[in-house]
Amino acid sequence: MxxxxxxxxxxxxxxxxxxxxxxxxxxxxxxxxxxxxxxxxxxxxxxxxxxxxxxxxxxxxxxxxxxxxxxxxxxxxFAAISSAPTVLTTTSDNTAVNGTYTIKVDNLATGSKVASASFAGGASSAIPTGTLNISQNGTAYSVAIPSGATLQSTRDAINTTLGAQGISANIVTDSNGSRLVIGSTTTGKGTDLIVSGIAGLEIDGSQIMGTIPDPANPGATLPDPNSAGTIGALAADANLTIDGLAVTSKTNTVNSSVSGLSMTLVAAGTSTVTVATNxxxxxxxxxxxxxxxxxxxxxxxxxxxxxxxxxxxxxxxxxxxxxxxxxxxxxxxxxxxxxxxxxxxxxxxxxxxxxxxxxxxxxxxxxxxxxxxxxxxxxxxxxxxxxxxxxxxxxxxxxxxxxxxxxxxxxxxxxxxxxxxxxxxxxxxxxxxxxxxxxxxxxxxxxxxxxxxxLLVGQMKATATNITSFFDSLNAQASKS
CATH class of the missing domain: 1.20.1330 (f41 fragment of flagellin, N-terminal domain)
Known part of the structure; x- marks a missing residue:
């Protein structure tokens, strides 16, 4: 301051x-x-x-x-090591025991993917209003389709409504038109999707999509534009053997087949899993x-x-x-x-x-x-x-x-x-x-x-000086006389 x-x-x-x-x-x-x-x-x-x-x-x-x-x-x-991580990966918990296991993965668990019949008008094709019903493994879901809907807006409605349930939709367009393709992340036999409720979008996922002869390749086939159903193959369980013992799994994560081991299946093939103290x-x-x-x-x-x-x-x-x-x-x-x-x-x-x-x-x-x-x-x-x-x-x-x-x-x-x-x-x-x-x-x-x-001291000094000067003056006058 x-x-x-x-x-x-x-x-x-x-x-x-x-x-x-x-x-x-x-x-x-x-x-x-x-x-x-x-x-x-x-x-x-x-x-x-x-x-x-x-x-x-x-x-x-x-x-x-x-x-x-x-x-x-x-x-x-314990540390579990897979000899072929491209076939499967594995982890262990504290209930595991030392050991070696030969795992042969025959096929992975797959989900359902279905497609509607083709719409010649493409993604902007008109879709009737109503309720689209999609069922999977005994569980039914409803998607409201408003008036003025198109194939594209229907796809968007499915994704918005059922995305959290692992069900999604997209549009695939070929020379014959556009199809609504619906897939699910849920895997395993019996999880095929069934779609109903809207004319033109009836899809029986328990059936493989029909085919027609490919005119450009004798003996080959093409998807039938008028057919709906599962693309490729029905949903399937994973099949594997553990030391020769057959195991099936609804998912590609196998947790309970070997005590203390969790295996994530990646592809068909064979791997040796070794468990040792970590x-x-x-x-x-x-x-x-x-x-x-x-x-x-x-x-x-x-x-x-x-x-x-x-x-x-x-x-x-x-x-x-x-x-x-x-x-x-x-x-x-x-x-x-x-x-x-x-x-x-x-x-x-x-x-x-x-x-x-x-x-x-x-x-x-x-x-x-x-x-x-x-x-x-x-x-x-x-x-x-x-x-x-x-x-x-x-x-x-x-x-x-x-x-x-x-x-x-x-x-x-x-x-x-x-x-x-x-x-x-x-x-x-x-x-x-x-x-x-x-x-x-x-x-x-x-x-x-x-x-x-x-200030007061200054004034007093000045007064004293004046008085002194006055008496000095008187003394001076007295001396002259």
Missing amino acids: ASPITPGLGLGSGIDINSIVTALVNSDKSAKQTQITTQTTINTSKISGIGTLKSALAAYQAAMNKLNSATSPAFSG TTGLQTSIQSFVDAYNTLVRTVNSLTQATVGADGKPTVSAAMTGDAMPRSLIADIRKELTTPGPGGQLSVLAQLGITTDQKAGTLNFDSAKFTKAMTSKSLGGEVQTLFTGTNSTNGLLARMSAAIKPYSQTGGILDQRTTSLNKQKSELSNQQMALDLRVTSLTASLTAKYNAMD
Whole structure:
């Protein structure tokens, strides 16, 4: 704040008014300004610390979610490998067992694709108003066809109404006209589409579309323009053998034929599926877990531990030194590390070579001890159960995520702390404004008083000078006479 005091000595008194006023104002201001400055520094540091802690928890939560992903399991106790991924791909869960399987895929599961008879007028051909009924495997769907509809608008109505059910339509045009082609993502025998209710769009999907001789190729056939039905072949189940045992599946995902294995069929052919303990993958995932935990602990330590000088005594406090909340957070998370999990012979992390550094609070991972445990005790499935649990809540990863939720969630402990600190910041700002106003007012008041004093002193000096001059004049006259 600029000083309103005009620098220089008082004209009347010769006193340095500026220095006097500044000293008096600073003396009055000092205690309160020191208090505000100190509290503002602490407040700013704590707000920054809460932000850092929020970011650290968000990163830790993201790591836990990734490791606990249901679609890309990081803790699969067993690894299933297909020798021919172009034939089938496979994954395993913690109920799998070591083994090798020969899988021969004879044919994939297929869905229904049907076509109407040709419309000579093309996509703009008029379609009667009414209700188009499409049934599949005993389930009926209705599509309203308004007046003035065309083949194209009918296609659009089907897509809008039945897209969520996996049924879609398009238009295919050849030299004979345009056909409405309807397909389904549902696969398996008996899922053929049946269409009725609108003249010209009756399609019996349980029948193959009729053909006529191809005049350009004797012995060959072409689709009959006047025929409707299934294109190519009826919907079919997937057929495969597993070690010579015949298996059928409505879909191309085969989950229950081999315990613990899920297979996605890609094409006809043969593949060998090998299932083995996922030692390398589990070690990588455990190391990722340990690294994520240690990163969070180190962040909390940096926010709470004061800098120590050469004499071993704390010199500079950290942003949250003395704050119980970060310690409570770590305690809540660490509690889950020592809580027995849902596994059988494996229930605590120490059995996998994971221990706690008593000084730093971080985790140490002994990969040699882990490998020995996996080799001697075949704990692959147990490791998966320990980390991901037998349900969505009892695994270590889920429990750790639940432990930090009260802190990280919207409106949670960290948000409440941030709100409180921002309120304190606003109050300190108001206190600073009030102090600045007081300093301005006091400076003006003291300056006015000292200027008035200086004026009075100047006037008194002038009077004294006049009196002295008067008596000097009298003395001079007396001497002449």
